[in-house]
Amino acid sequence: QVQLVESGGGLVQPGGSLRLACAASGNIFTINRMGWYRQAPGKERELERELVAVITSGGSTKHADSVKGRFTISRDNAKNTVYLQMNSLKPEDTAVYYCNVEASTIGDILRMRDYWGQGTQVTVSS
Numbered sequence: 001q002v003q004l005v006e007s008g009g010g011l012v013q014p015g016g017s018l019r020l021a022c023a024a025s026g027n028i029f030t031i032n033r034m035g036w037y038r039q040a041p042g043k044e045r046e047l048e049r050e051l052v053a054v055i056t057s058g059g060s061t062k063h064a065d066s067v068k069g070r071f072t073i074s075r076d077n078a079k080n081t082v083y084l085q086m087n088s089l090k091p092e093d094t095a096v097y098y099c100n101v102e103a104s105t106i107g108d109i110l111r112m113r114d115y116w117g118q119g120t121q122v123t124v125s126s
Contacts, residue, residue: 003026006098012123021081022099025080029106031077072085084097100115
């Protein structure tokens with residue numbers, strides 16, 4: 001199995017910054033895609049999570065239009081960790097942010113599976 005531990009959420013004023021981190025551990029064989037999703041207040045279903053940003057194992061990135069120029073995703077492959085630098089935060093960025101990783105495990109190296117973190121709350125308010 002793969003465990004994901006997120007950190008870095010909190011309360012910040014509009015215009016402020018936060019940096020989220022998500023560390024993957026367990027019997028990992030390889031990690032392909034790593035990304036961040038968010039679920040805004042009032043949207044309770046997992047299907048309503050919005051893709052924020054994703055990064056491949058080769059370093060290619062994609063950011064949602066709503067965060068382009070403000071958020072930056074990066075990863076440290078040696079640490080199996082993905083980061084989300086969030087600048088110029090707006091109230092509409094308030095959400096629970098979830099880490100998502102596509103990985104295979106030792107003993108089942110050919111099967112790539114999706115894993116989710118427990119979520120970290122980001123609140124942007126004055």
